[in-house]
Amino acid sequence: MLCIALRLLSNPVLSWPLAGMLSAAPEGVKKPTRGGAAVSSSIQNSNIIAANLAAVEAHFHSEATNEVEAALDLYTDDVVWEAPARGLRFEGKRAVADNYTQMFAKMEDVEFETLQRFATEDRVVDDSVVRFRLTGEGYLPLSPGAQVEMRLVHIFEMRDGLISKEIGYEMWRTAA
Numbered sequence: 001m002l003c004i005a006l007r008l009l010s011n012p013v014l015s016w017p018l019a020g021m022l023s024a025a026p027e028g029v030k031k032p033t034r035g036g037a038a039v040s041s042s043i044q045n046s047n048i049i050a051a052n053l054a055a056v057e058a059h060f061h062s063e064a065t066n067e068v069e070a071a072l073d074l075y076t077d078d079v080v081w082e083a084p085a086r087g088l089r090f091e092g093k094r095a096v097a098d099n100y101t102q103m104f105a106k107m108e109d110v111e112f113e114t115l116q117r118f119a120t121e122d123r124v125v126d127d128s129v130v131r132f133r134l135t136g137e138g139y140l141p142l143s144p145g146a147q148v149e150m151r152l153v154h155i156f157e158m159r160d161g162l163i164s165k166e167i168g169y170e171m172w173r174t175a176a
């Protein structure tokens with residue numbers, strides 16, 4: 001994939017759509033220069049990966065309202081959000097935001113422990129454990145007040161430093 005990207009970038013005819021994509025990348029990602037393209041494009045790729053990792057790091061947060069809102073800013077307008085264990089799929093930032101906000105309103109004392117996280121130019125994968133107390137109905141099929149420990153695996157699809165798709169594989173149990 002890297003080789004293909006490098007070949008595309010070093011071809012002046014084919015390089016413009018890729019260069020356009022890269023110029024829309026977040027701050028700190030340098031635009032490609034003609035000549036020396038191979039070296040600068042590999043720097044580009046690692047900058048894109050770093051930006052993707054930073055966006056996902058910022059997306060993991062507590063139940064605090066301001067943090068939930070900041071996390072929603074990291075979605076593209078056409079984001080798709082899935083929680084397969086609960087059979088949920090939402091399309092578009094508004095629909096996703098509604099359910100996401102309701103979900104965090106049912107949690108308190110949220111703590112994430114990241115086990116591993118890695119990224120490519122267009123994906124981030126995260127394997128975490130999240131611990132919280134359930135405060136209401138409508139999120140998990142557990143009694144309000146339950147202390148929950150959830151193994152949570154995410155595949156994020158990334159575009160221009162934002163999350164364009166989030167699939168969260170939720171494996172919950174009540175903690176002792």
Ligand SMILES: *[C@@H]1O[C@H](CO)[C@@H](O)[C@H](O)[C@H]1NC(C)=O
Nearest residue numbers: 088099102103104106138139
């Ligand atoms: C999210 O939406 C689904 C489907 O409409 C609903 O069953 C669920 O209760 C919502 N989640 C929360 C936490 O409200």
